[in-house]
Amino acid sequence: MKHKLLPLSETMHYILLALREPLHGYAVMQKIEEISNGTVILAAGTLYGAIENLNKHGWIEPVGESGRRKVYMITEEGSAILKMEQNRLLHILSLYKGSESNEEA
């Protein structure tokens, strides 16, 4: 069966993308606001729950502290998930273009 977090929700997707560099929680929210052109602004409880969840599944991990804040980063497993999601989305995009080939995906 598919992992229960797959396909990734918009929130999870953005968090994994943002954490390709080490960031603490609040910086994750700011980064996401920036890379989503202001369309995704996470609230505190949503961010906390998502970080807990991704950490529990080993897709991100704490890599240090900045002051009192924990700094997180994506793990290898998390990167593999992103790669999978990228292929899935590329395939869907290819369908938008009306292309029938999906060998690359």
Next chain:
Amino acid sequence: MKKLKMFFDIEKEEQWLNEQLQKGYRCTNISGLGIYTFEKTDKRYVLRLDYQDYLSKQKFKDYRGIYEDFGWSYINGPWLGGIRYWQKEEDNQNEIFSDRESTSNYYKRWMGYSASLAIVFLFFSYTLYKDSGLYLAEGLWNMGGSLFWKAFLFETPFALLRSLPALMVVFFGSSFYKAYRKYSMLKE
């Protein structure tokens, strides 16, 4: 200003608290006996309730840290149960959940909370009522006439007190049902 109030429903509690804040108050303390302390302010505040099971010291630090970064301040809540009270000055981000997934997870936690309390009180009620009925007084039902009524009236407050656990089952049961309704609406 202190107000005494009792809630079995997280959402009603949140609504009532925000009504007080709209009148120009901010909440400074909430105690387990239902005593809410407010103070006058000329700023506008909002209050949001979250439910979290027991958090280890470290986890609580992380949890609190993230909320505080977003401008929420923690109000000490009752020691029993895991309702967490968050207050902040009103601006353009007044919610603690920004997507469907985390909102439905919140209702799920709330369901777990009310279900476990309902079960605790159910068990408690069972042990309390299984041997005797609600009325403890011996031979009450065999008394006749005015003696019966006097004894009945005398015993009734005690019987009401003894029926509290059963009432709790009803309250937390309906709180569970309410959370379940919200949860299933979000899942659709």
